[in-house]
Amino acid sequence: MSSLSGLRVLQLVDERTVDAGRILAELGAEVVVVEPAGGSPLRDEPPFVSDEPGPERSLRWWAGAAGARSIELDLEGDGLALFDALLDASDLVLEGRGHALDAVDAGWDARGRTRPSLIWVSITPFGRNSVRADDPATDLTLLAGGGPVWNCGYDDHSIPPMRGKGNQAYNIGAMYAVIGALTALAHRDRTGRGQLVDVNINAACNVTAEHVTYNWLVVQSVMSRQTGRHASSAPTAPVQVRCADGRYATTGVLPRSPAEFGRLRAWLDELGLLDRLPEAVFLDLAARRTETVEMVDVASDPEVAAILAAARDAMTLIASELPAYDFYVASQQHGFPCGAVVSPDEAFEDPQFAARGFVHEVDHPELERPYRAPGVAYVFSASPCPAPERAPLLDEHRDELLGSMLTREDERWIRRQR
Amino acid sequence: MGALDHIRICDFGGQLAGAGATKLLAAFGAEVIRVEDPTTQGRWDMMRVVGPYVDERRGVDLGGGFNNHNVNKLGVTINLRAPEGPALLEKLLAVCDVVTENFAAGVLDRLGFGYEALAAIKPDIIYVSNCGFGHTGPHRSFKTWGPVVQAVSGLTFNNGLPDEEPAGWGFSYMDHGAAGFMAIAILAALHHREVTGEGQWVDLASTTAGITMQRTAVLDWTVNGRPSRRPGQPNGNHADFDAMAPHNIYAALGDDRWVALACRDDDDWRALCDLVDDDDARAGRFSGLAGRLEHQDQLDEIIGRWVGGREAGAAASELVAAGVPASVVKSPRERIDEDPDLDAWGLFPSVDHPLMGEVRVEGVPLHFSETDWSIDKAAPLLGEDNDRIFRELLDLDGAELERLRSEGVV
Numbered sequence: 001m002s003s004l005s006g007l008r009v010l011q012l013v014d015e016r017t018v019d020a021g022r023i024l025a026e027l028g029a030e031v032v033v034v035e036p037a038g039g040s041p042l043r044d045e046p047p048f049v050s051d052e053p054g055p056e057r058s059l060r061w062w063a064g065a066a067g068a069r070s071i072e073l074d075l076e077g078d079g080l081a082l083f084d085a086l087l088d089a090s091d092l093v094l095e096g097r098g099h100a101l102d103a104v105d106a107g108w109d110a111r112g113r114t115r116p117s118l119i120w121v122s123i124t125p126f127g128r129n130s131v132r133a134d135d136p137a138t139d140l141t142l143l144a145g146g147g148p149v150w151n152c153g154y155d156d157h158s159i160p161p162m163r164g165k166g167n168q169a170y171n172i173g174a175m176y177a178v179i180g181a182l183t184a185l186a187h188r189d190r191t192g193r194g195q196l197v198d199v200n201i202n203a204a205c206n207v208t209a210e211h212v213t214y215n216w217l218v219v220q221s222v223m224s225r226q227t228g229r230h231a232s233s234a235p236t237a238p239v240q241v242r243c244a245d246g247r248y249a250t251t252g253v254l255p256r257s258p259a260e261f262g263r264l265r266a267w268l269d270e271l272g273l274l275d276r277l278p279e280a281v282f283l284d285l286a287a288r289r290t291e292t293v294e295m296v297d298v299a300s301d302p303e304v305a306a307i308l309a310a311a312r313d314a315m316t317l318i319a320s321e322l323p324a325y326d327f328y329v330a331s332q333q334h335g336f337p338c339g340a341v342v343s344p345d346e347a348f349e350d351p352q353f354a355a356r357g358f359v360h361e362v363d364h365p366e367l368e369r370p371y372r373a374p375g376v377a378y379v380f381s382a383s384p385c386p387a388p389e390r391a392p393l394l395d396e397h398r399d400e401l402l403g404s405m406l407t408r409e410d411e412r413w414i415r416r417q418r
Numbered sequence: 419m420g421a422l423d424h425i426r427i428c429d430f431g432g433q434l435a436g437a438g439a440t441k442l443l444a445a446f447g448a449e450v451i452r453v454e455d456p457t458t459q460g461r462w463d464m465m466r467v468v469g470p471y472v473d474e475r476r477g478v479d480l481g482g483g484f485n486n487h488n489v490n491k492l493g494v495t496i497n498l499r500a501p502e503g504p505a506l507l508e509k510l511l512a513v514c515d516v517v518t519e520n521f522a523a524g525v526l527d528r529l530g531f532g533y534e535a536l537a538a539i540k541p542d543i544i545y546v547s548n549c550g551f552g553h554t555g556p557h558r559s560f561k562t563w564g565p566v567v568q569a570v571s572g573l574t575f576n577n578g579l580p581d582e583e584p585a586g587w588g589f590s591y592m593d594h595g596a597a598g599f600m601a602i603a604i605l606a607a608l609h610h611r612e613v614t615g616e617g618q619w620v621d622l623a624s625t626t627a628g629i630t631m632q633r634t635a636v637l638d639w640t641v642n643g644r645p646s647r648r649p650g651q652p653n654g655n656h657a658d659f660d661a662m663a664p665h666n667i668y669a670a671l672g673d674d675r676w677v678a679l680a681c682r683d684d685d686d687w688r689a690l691c692d693l694v695d696d697d698d699a700r701a702g703r704f705s706g707l708a709g710r711l712e713h714q715d716q717l718d719e720i721i722g723r724w725v726g727g728r729e730a731g732a733a734a735s736e737l738v739a740a741g742v743p744a745s746v747v748k749s750p751r752e753r754i755d756e757d758p759d760l761d762a763w764g765l766f767p768s769v770d771h772p773l774m775g776e777v778r779v780e781g782v783p784l785h786f787s788e789t790d791w792s793i794d795k796a797a798p799l800l801g802e803d804n805d806r807i808f809r810e811l812l813d814l815d816g817a818e819l820e821r822l823r824s825e826g827v828v
Contacts, residue, residue, distance in 0.1 A: 001614070003606035022633075027606045046659040047638045059641060060659075063633035127785070130759045136686070136743040140655065140665060144678035145745035147753050149667070151588035152577055157674050160667040161747050162585040164577035165658050166632040175598035180784040182605035183446050187421035187789050189612040196787035203765050203783030206753055210434060210564075210589035211483060216750035217766060217778040218470040218482035223588075223750070228574070229565070231588035239565070240583060248584055250569045328570070337561040341584050343646035344572030344632040345639030347625070355555035358626050372640040377627035378603045379552065381533070382618030383610040 002028020003383040007185070008090045011068065012075075012106075013040050015139075015167070016096030016123045016201065018064035019174035024092075024181065025067030026376045026385050032086065032401060033065055037074045039394045040065075049367065055394055056366065066362070066373070067388025069397035075106040085405050087111055091119065091188075092181055098124040099133055108196050118194040119184045123177050127200035137201075142169035146205025151212050153225035155235070161225055166344075172208050173201035240341070241316050247324035248341040251315040252331075254308055255286075256294070260335065261307070262287035264314050267334045277317055282310035348374060360387045420447015421789040425608065428453060428514040429491070431600070432463035434590060435564070435624065436520030436548055437487035438597030443604065444490035445782050445791035451514070451807060452488060452798060453507070456495030456828055462800055463488075472774045478800045479773050485797040486779045489769055493798025494807045498529050500827040507531065509812045511539045515611075516604055520548040520596070523558045533619040542617035544607040548600045552623030562624065564590020571628025576635065576646060579654045595631065596624035634659070656714065663710035664690070667747060668722045670730035676747040677725050677733050681710075689740045694724045771796035804828050 004027040011021040013033040025031040033040065044053070045060040071086070073079035083106060087093070093112065101107035112120035122128055125137035143149045143163050153161040180197035188194055207213065212223040212231050223231035228240030228250065239251050255261050265283040268274050286293055286307040297304040315336070319327045324340040331338035342350075353359060358375045376385045425448040429440045437452075444450040454462040463484060470482040494510075497503045511517065517536055519526050526532060526547070536543045547553065550562030568574045568587050578585035603620040611617055629636065638644045638659070646652070657665035657680070664687075665680045681687045684706065691699050699720050703709040710717055725733050730746045737744035746752065754766060765781045774796070782791045808814045808828065822828045 001610075003610040006613075007609075023602065027602075046661050047634070047642065047644070049641055051642070059637040060634045062641075063637055126759065127763060129762075132758065135738050136682075136741055137745075138662070138665075138680040138682060138743045140657075140667075140678050140680045141743045141745040144667065144676075144747045145753065147748065147750070148587075148589075148591070149678065149747050150749060150753075153585050153588070154579075154582075159579070160655060160669065160676050162577050162579075163655050163667070163678070164573060164587060164591070165652060166573070166576060166635065167658070168591075168631065171631045172594070172598075175595070175602070176783050179442060179598065179601050179605065180786070182602060182609065183421045183443075184786060184789075185609055186425070186605060186612075189609060190424060193788060195789065198785040198787075200763060200783045200785075202757075203760060203763055206757075206760065206765060207780040207783055208591070208594045210591075210593060212589055212750060213754065213780060214483055214486040215470045216754055217486070217780070218472060220751075221470060225585075225588045228584055228586040229588070230590075240586065242583070250565050250574065250586075252566055253563065332557070332560040335561075337563060337566050339562070339566035339569035341569045341574045341586070342572060343575045344629060344635040345645050346575075346647065347570060347572040347629050348636045348639065350557075350570070352551055352555045352557040353626060353629070356552055356623065356626065358629070367641075371637070374626070374629050374633055374636050377599050377624070377630055378620050378622040379554070380603075380607065380610075380618060380620050382614075382616050383607070 001383055002386055003380060004029040007092065008032070009092045009094060010034060010086055010090040012093070012095040012097065012101065013042065013065065014096045015042060015170055016173060017094040018042060019171055020094055020121070020123065020177035020181070021068060022064050022066065023174060023178045025388050028383070028386055031068040032397070033068045033070050033392065034083065034086070035070055035072050035394060037072060037077070039072065043394070062391045065391035067386070068392055069401065070392035070395055071398050071401050072395035076104050080106060084111065086401070087115060087118065089405050092185070093118065093120045094123065094177065095121070096123045098122050098128045112196060116194060117188065117192055119181060119188060119197065120194065121177050121181050121197045121199060123173050123199040123201065126202045128198050130200070139167045139169045142201050142205055146202050147209035147213065148205055151209055151223065151225055151231040154227045169201055169205055172204045173199055176204045237312055241319035243319050243324035243327055244321055245323040249319050249324045249327050250339050250341060251319060252336065252338045254295070254311050255336070256292045258287050258289045261293070261311065263334055264311060264336070267318060268314055271318060271321060273317055273321065277310070277314055279306070279310040279313055282307045283314060362390050364390045366393070419789060421786065423447030425449070425516065426514045427451065427516040427518060428511055430517070430519035430521065430526065431548065432520060433465050434487055434593035435596040436518060436600070437463065437465070438594060439548070439600035439604065440491065440518055441487055441489060442601050442782060445793050446789070450491040451510070451803070452491050452493045453510070454493065454495050454800060456497050456801055456826070466800065472777065482777070485769070485771060485774065485777060488797030489779050489793045490795050491798055492803040492807060493801060494804050495801035495828050497827055500825065502822060502825070502827045504530055506822065506827060508539050510807070511536060511543065513811060514540065514543070515608070516544045516546065518546050518548070518600065518604065522561050523547070523549045523551070523553045537617065542611055542615060544604065544611060544617050544620070546600060546603050546607065546620045546622060548596055548622040548624065550623065550625050552626070553621045564593040567592040567596070567624045567628055571625045572632050572635070572646070573628050576632065576652050578652050580650050580652065592624055592628050595627050596622070599624070599627045660711050663707060663714050664717050664721055666718055666721070668718070668725035670725050670728055670733055672729065675730040677730050677744060678747055679721065679737060679742060679744045681742060686742050690737070690742050693736060693740045693742070694721065696720055696724065767793045769793065769796040772799065801828065
């Protein structure tokens with residue numbers, strides 16, 4: 001039994017809801033995607049299997065809709081009656097159109113409020129009651145307006161700020177949507193009552209910018225973008241290093257304790273690099289100290305400044321002498337939390353993740369071969385996450401869904417007769 | 419009534435990756451008790467002694483980030499190395515629903531409070547651990563912080579210009595990601611307990627959370643055999659998988675001012691064309707997505723010309739009014755203080771901190787129609803709630819608490 005076994009989720013699927021639906025499906029919820037006539041526009045999103053477009057070939061669809069069942073319904077036409085029946089059989093709704101859905105009488109106002117136990121999660125760019133409720137937005141414009149893009153880019157500010165890939169604004173919105181859904185579920189578990197959960201992606205991005213936000217809130221200090229490291233109010237030393245194989249690694253936080261400085265010096269020695277770094281004497285000095293070396297003392301204490309500069313130089317030298325992945329593993333083995341900058345697929349292939357059961361094999365009869373896909377971030381000891389089945393074909397589950405609804409109607413009728 | 423006011427959490431989670439999860443639950447009414455080390459060896463949450471600070475004062479109760487991540491929570495101190503520390507913690511655990519931590523893998527177990535020990539104290543306890551690689555696999559002993567998680571999960575790689583050093587993420591994005599998935603794990607396990615009565619251990623690995631946030635790129639590899647590391651990739655601010663064009667961030671008038679703009683389809687493109695009113699833009703080669711992608715550099719030049727002659731805010735407003743998705747790349751001031759409706763949303767409430775005074779903090783990007791969140795209490799001072807929790811909740815008498823205090827247990 002999975003955490004959300006038996007929970008029925010009706011998703012009016014689009015780019016804003018799909019990732020939340022996926023997270024709920026992974027936790028064991030029965031997710032039904034309601035697609036408009038002709039199929040969800042997500043089915044038109046690249047990349048496609050073998051680069052050939054087609055409604056069953058979008059990998060964006062495969063990634064988001066895995067584990068869901070599909071029914072095609074024209075909510076602006078004759079699909080509303082069936083939609084009502086589906087709603088009656090559902091515990092939770094995910095929708096991304098806000099008031100636009102209300103305008104066709106398929107939204108919270110017309111259909112959610114009247115069902116007291118229904119949890120209705122609305123995921124919109126600016127919140128349901130925003131003055132910008134009708135403004136167009138994409139992942140790029142939301143990340144630009146909400147903070148994350150401001151924080152990212154290069155030291156050279158003639159290069160534009162950078163937006164990280166992967167539809168992160170929608171991922172952020174999805175994460176909060178699921179937190180909202182499950183918080184509302186906790187309340188319903190106690191009281192039987194559902195409610196509206198209004199998820200605002202712009203607001204979610206605005207609280208997903210770490211120190212840049214709270215430095216403004218607390219002291220109105222502005223942090224600016226820097227290459228490969230935290231945005232800062234004043235330039236800081238680079239932490240990203242080009243390694244021997246041309247790939248990059250991030251060297252993480254500098255050592256603080258005397259023991260750490262001793263280990264760093266020993267690592268240099270082990271690699272035969274001590275001669276290349278005369279400043280290693282400062283590592284010796286630090287290793288013999290009785291107190292930790294604190295970054296805040298850099299400005300006031302020349303010894304601390306020299307020690308930390310030597311540590312940075314040592315880490316950079318070691319990284320530049322090793323391939324990035326080897327540097328990463330060796331750094332961790334020496335007790336320094338560094339990381340190799342790998343691509344998403346390289347990350348996926350790391351043996352660590354297969355060992356955790358993160359790699360799923362998904363059957364896809366229509367493709368005539370199974371494919372591998374990323375699993376979930378967590379391991380539940382008592383309520384394991386099911387490996388989601390391949391994303392549904394358009395309208396694939398119509399008969400099954402209608403059949404199950406009829407059964408439920410029958411059950412209700414029988415109960416009433418009793 | 420809060421949605422979660424029936425839940426009590428014993429929270430060892432620190433920094434943002436741990437504290438950020440329980441902050442959300444506390445905003446919805448959960449009683450979150452931060453358990454920290456009382457010694458002066460710096461083993462409390464390190465965020466306590468990291469700025470920003472409201473003034474020149476420094477100390478364990480003055481870190482601005484700590485306050486932000488720990489509003490609405492209670493704070494106690496227990497020294498687990500003192501002989502009576504573990505017994506005191508056991509008393510607390512016996513009345514908690516959830517235990518959370520984001521130590522390196524195995525730390526809580528070595529302190530004597532791994533899942534089996536916790537379940538022996540409270541059989542239906544929910545234990546959620548949150549670390550970089552989880553508690554299994556060859557890298558389980560590796561340590562991480564946000565930028566390392568982002569590097570090894572592919573997020574850093576996928577933010578930058580082709581053939582350049584990765585720009586990466588200028589903040590610990592995956593501390594937010596880890597906190598969010600941790601909150602989800604706690605809530606899912608609570609529902610399972612509600613239905614079955616059963617507790618459990620949820621072992622969260624933030625690196626895997628990072629990979630799940632790039633599923634499509636991974637499938638392009640496993641299904642199509644196409645790696646992300648290839649010429650021309652990552653392609654800066656151009657669209658993922660060439661889904662749209664134009665799709666970029668353009669320089670506007672002024673110093674370091676930028677406008678992001680995306681055309682989702684041909685309708686958006688026609689609207690943009692009408693606005694830009696440039697003969698070059700009307701050229702037939704741009705009329706379909708394939709042509710716009712093929713000639714993307716020329717396209718960017720034309721749009722760059724138009725944006726470059728305008729003030730960023732004015733350009734973005736004109737674009738949005740024409741129906742084209744656009745936004746200024748907003749500074750902290752613009753997005754926090756000058757947003758047209760985040761004030762009404764109440765996204766940045768103030769709390770009254772006993773030492774820092776009134777401080778604004780981050781709120782929650784959700785609103786509930788029945789059981790909405792509220793944030794009204796500053797983060798706990800170190801050990802602030804020792805009396806309340808140990809005396810009122812655990813029934814220690816005053817003399818006993820005084821003894822524990824003098825012996826350095828609390």
